[in-house]
Amino acid sequence: MPKFAYSAIDAAGAEIEGTTKADTIGTARSILVEQNLFPIKIEEARGLLDFELTKEKVKKKNLMNFTRQLAVFVKAGIPITDALTTIGDESTDPALRRALGEMVDDLRNGGLFSAAAAQHPQVFPNYYVGILQAAELTGRLDESLDSLAEFIKREMDTRSKVVGALAYPLVVMSMSMVTVLVLAGYVLPQFKPLFEELDADLPLPTRMMLFFARFFGDLWYITAIFFLLTIATIAFLVMHPTGKELWQRMSLKIPVIGGIIEYAILERFCAVLGTMLVAGVAVPSAMETTTEAVANIVYREQLDIARQQMLEGSGFTQPLIETELFPGAARQMFKVGEETGTLDQQLEVAAEYFNRELEFRIERFTTMFEPIMIIFVGAVVGFVAIALVSAMYGVLNGVQEDV
Template sequence: MSSMLFSWKGLRAGKYDEGVLEALNRDEAVYLLKTDGVVITQLSQSDVLPKTKPIEDSSAKKKRRGSANLKQLVIFTKKLQTMLVAGLSIVETFEMLKDQTPSKMLPILEEMLEDINQGVPLSEAFGKHDHVFDVVFVNMVRAGESSGQLDEFLLKVIDYLERQIRIRKSIKAALTYPVVLLVVAIAVVACMLIMVVPVFEELFSGSGNQLPLATQIIVDISNGVRDPATMLPILSIIGGIILLHKILIKKYDGYAYSVDKFALRLPIVKGMILNSTLSKISMVQGNLYEAGVSMVETMDISMSTVKSRPIKSSLDDVKRGVYSGEPLSSLFKSFPEIYPPTFTALVEVGEKSGNLGDMFSSISQYFSENFDDSVKEFTDLLEPIMIIFMGVTIGFILIAMYLPMFNIGNAI
């Protein structure tokens, strides 16, 4: 479906402004403008881009103050929810939280308390600190304010944050043992190349015999490792490749998309990425949909939580299909490589039964359990691979060092 241009006039940040935007239809144009904080006074279809002065967001100029990690956010949200359930007002709650908050997060609470005292809604106060409170956090709070069930939605925020922590812990736990093995293997190999191999080399040099190929390879590698003139260019090349990779990912979307797409082709890695992502977007969509947020907006919010570019692109296509009135399950079925039959079937059941919000919650739980299985499968596979790699590498060095001795023994 082709996009259209719409010219608009309205109020933004208390000032009159006008501009042009691209959207599929008028409804999407209205939604995009409202999301951008514009109070629309005029909106019409346009064929020509007007020469307008770019709009600068004053909030972007404002220096970001304060920070918080996920664990601190969970503790903060739990305290906030508990105090609200106890009947304290928002102002009283934030006054008390100021005395219980880590110093790095304190500037955020001070600014939020100032905004709340001026009548700014809580969700908007959170939204001004998007470097700490992501779009899911802010919209969950907004949904809680709109429905009058803020304490209930704060519990859902806590669940969302705790799942994020659990996913990170699972990945960290899965990688810890293999990484330790890799570090030990590298340390042992480096020690042998730097300290052990030179001793054998000196021993063999006096014999006058030609070294076996395997032994000569190890000796050459040892000499290269101990020679700065050889190692510095190699390390520089490796560092340059890593730096170039990071630059290409940041500046070229096509390259970054290809990298993410390649990750989705790796069997076990694909399972981990898809299960964690599908669990997350299902939870977000289920909670927001139950709160009365439109499906288009929930899709938009879900996209902001996804890091994989192919998955994000598929969600954008699904969102465009929702604008056209197509069934959600049919749209997901258009991307079988991302959304498995179980996912699309459960979404279809939710659509037909009218319990899409509850069904998304079930889907989230299902793929969360699948993610745990994927992590275990990844760990079970990676550990023996690392052990075999370590054994083969060290074994090859040892055999290569003793081969000349075997040859001498056979000659005798």
């Protein structure tokens, strides 16, 4: 249970400090009130070993829930500081709770809501802060918060679909590899002394499997080096900036999977840009923030070039067409939106179009992949089975010949 440090005024009017355990700040506040103490300040107490190498990011789900709750408070006319205090008190996310507490202090010192949010990039992405800035200027904070909550939900759904589609083949491949490793590295070597003792003429599949099994016995160091190199390569591609860039470029060229990643990126681009324009953010600022929100280096480079051309007066649609990143249907939507002044609406339509296409591609990938993996796993296990069975027949034939 979290521990909270507090400053409070007791019944005699003296200021006291202490700590109390509670599930949330709100519960801690209630405990103090029951003890006839008036809380002045409550914050989560951190021990000597509770340090952070990097600030913990808030989960998308928690950010979505916070945004929806804040929208309700704003519509009800509740002051921002009171709303943030109430939401923070009841939040079970330590990172969000700490951020909201610091934001309340900033607001009470005369800061703007968007400026206070910008101080916590681990909680609020750049596009979120940009929309808040526009909402403060237009006075449509409640509408903007509703749009943000809906966008975050849609982004979570899209990410779940993509991760689910890509995780399935990895799980199946991993299980098939484990099966082969167990059969070749443990089961087959158990029969090797018998084969050598009987001096049986082993068939080719069995000899191939025994050769492979040597890498788990006499040549174990080669296998260990291979696995270490594999782990190092994965770590390089995931953690190192150069490796990330290399993987992002390579992933777009993988058949079928590249198309899924492409449409996920385009859906995010149109959804973020459309949400920002609806909130009243100017196109140049919205394009800059949206480009930063795109995770893939290839798209980010091309979109940055397009943004520079927009600043030079080339319009909105033509620079995006020249990137060759968008399909014909999306280009037509952009053109109509620019000509009719309904670009925000057309971007939302484009985001919905990409979302439907993404669902279709994921479904097609899953439908195509399942039989392929069944055939692959069946072939691998079948090969191992044939290697074992044919070896046993070879041994029996050799024994009968000797008799």
